Amino acid sequence: MSAPMPPGPPRHRGGGTRETRRLVAFVDASAFYCSCERLFRPDLRGEPVVVLSNNDGCVIARSAEAKALGVAMGAPYFQVRERLERAGVWVFSSNYALYHDLSDRLLRVLDRFSPDVERYSIDEAFLGLRADPWDPDEPARLETLAREIREAVWRATRIPVRVAIAETKTLAKVGSEFVRHAPVPCVCFWRHPARDAVLESLPVEDVWGVGPRWAKRLRLAGAGTAAGLAAMDDGDIRRGYNVVLLRTTLELRGVSCLPLSEAPPPRRSLVRSRMFGEPLTDPALIGKAVAMHAAAAARMLRRESLAASAVETFVTTGRHARPVHHGRAVTELPSATNDTLAIVRAARSLVGPALATGHGGAPRYKKAGVMLTGLGPAGQSQGSLFTAPVRERPELMEAMDRIARRFGRAAVVPAAQGTPDELRAVHAGRSPAWGMRRDFLSPRYTTVWAEIPTVRLGDPARLGAEAEGVSPRSGPCRRTA
DNA sequence: TCTGGGGTCCTAGGACCC
DNA sequence: TCTGGGGTCCTAGGACCC
Known part of the structure; x- marks a missing residue:
């Protein structure tokens, strides 16, 4: 598949404006959580770092140095713990307050480069761009732009990102993989001379959406490769798989099927759950855990001006128990609401029915949660x-909500969530039975005044451009070398 | 011999994403 | 002993309706 040249001579539209080609830039922070942890711990640059999932369950982010040590993505922590300790790897519990804040800062930098920015995840975004298809210098110009984006993000946040530009989101993702290990991981993949070879060597499971x-x-x-998928017959894909895979296939051929969505579609459901300690x-x-999740879910509803009807x-x-048991129970609310007390009451009334559904003995439950559905704008309930x-x-x-913002979430809660002592323990990261383990949590450097x-102003020699003078309160992250 | 046809709504399960 | 959490979309099948 060679890049097609535009058909015929340049066409001009009314007003003499040359037609432009829509392109998309994919911006991706590699090992984002590790980069966030290093931001306030410059002493960890060049050191192997991993970040654990909630409950310190498994490895969800690895620095390049940790990857080089062979630490697998998703590896259960209890299985790799000894190896990490022997290798002197720095281990952090996930600190979403920090990551979300840095993600917001990163997005604000991207806004400077395009009016069309889609936040795809906490560490990825797509930008809408335009190119002149008749200008032979366009690919070079775009590659320079990609580098400028990377440099601007680095200057503002000290988070390293990769930038890849192509005609579709899926091809931009491929481009980003292509430059993953490049010294300057920025590329214009549109009309790139190596593109066909890249698609022919890319295993099909590494294609986004497969x-x-x-x-x-x-x-x-x-x-078995991206090129192989792109060459498949549309009808075979539609019949043997589904339209989702067909879209991916077309995108690999350069046909855009996944438009940029600047405003996220309205949320349809909201889940809040955690493993128990x-x-x-x-x-x-x-019941106390369920009450806690219900209250948190109601708070999220209010923050987004939504109300739930069920x-x-x-x-x-959990998946690993024998026998596996899932229990659930649903109730419709008399009218859509985001009232904490109403939602907590409804959720708690369902604990008994959920536990009772379809089992003989008393399973050892590992996780509970609350899902809110039938979401709509708050304040529009018609009732019945x-x-x-x-x-x-x-x-x-x-x-x-105001008390919680000022004094912390534990300051005022429904009594169903437990005693003040239990709540303090939950918020300190210690574990009453239903709390979460977070043994290696870093400070919330950017969102909590106390942290x-x-x-140290008395030590200017240490205040280099790389902020070496920043002296964080030493976090409880573990390194046992 | 033979068992309408089409529509909607709901749910469960499967597949994917980060 | 110890294996995350939060989403979306699609499809198949059943209930129900006319």
Whole structure:
């Protein structure tokens, strides 16, 4: 597949404006969580760093140095712990307050380069760009632009990013993989001379949108590479797979099927759940966890000015237990609401039914959660002719939210969540039975006054351009070399 | 011998993403 | 002992309706 030259001579539209080609830039921070942890710990540059999932369950981010040591993505921490300790790897619990804040700062830099920015995830974004297809210098200009984006992000956030430009999102993702190990990981993949070769050597499972299941089937069908998938028959894909894979295939051929979406589509559901620190069977303890998740979910609703019309409570033993057990129970609310007390009450009333669903013995539950569905804009509930609507207390909710913002989330909560001592333990990262393990949590450097790093003014020699003088309170992250 | 046809809504499960 | 959390979309199948 060589890059097609534009057909015919340059065409001009009314007003003499030359037609332009829509392109997309993909900006991707590699090992984003590790970069965030290093930002305030410059002493960790060049050191192997990993970040663990919630509950310190498994490895979800690895610095290049940690990858070189062979630490696998998704590896359960208890399995790799000894190896990490022997190798002197720095281990952090995930600190989402920090990561979300830095992600917001990164996005603000990207806004300077395009009016069309889609935030795809906490560490990835797409930018809409335009190119002149008749100017032979365009690819070179775009590659320079890619470098400028990377440099601007680095200057503003000290987060390293890769930048790849192509005609579709999927091709831009391929381009980003192509430059993953380049000294300056920026590329214009549109009309890039190496593109065909890259697609021919890229395993099909590394294509965005192709997971392990489909990759296996595609291999059996003789399409083991990105180029192989792109060459498949549309009808075969539609019949044998689905339209999602067909879109991916077209995108690999340079046909854009996944438009930029600047405004995220309205949220349809909201889930709040966590593993317990240890397995639970006691419905009373599970009820406290459910109350905590329900209150958190209601707070998220209010922050997004949404209201929910149904509540689901679920419990699970997790995938690894034998026998596996999932329990769930759902209830419709009399009217859509985001009232914490109404949602907590509904969620708690479902704990018993969820635990009772379809099992004999008493499973050792590892996780509970609350899902809110039927979301819509707050304050538009029609209620029903035949049932009284939920009693709403907007002034009370506003007061609770303000207290929480000022004094912390544990300051005022429904009594169903447990005693003040238990709550303090949860928020300190210690574990009452239903709390989360976060043994290696770094400070919330950028979002909590008490945890902002301090700079020693008496030691100017250490205040280099790389902020070596920043002296964070030493975090509890572990390094046992 | 033979068992309408089409529509909607809901749910569960599968596949994918980060 | 110890294996994350939060999403979306698509499809198949059942219930129900006319």
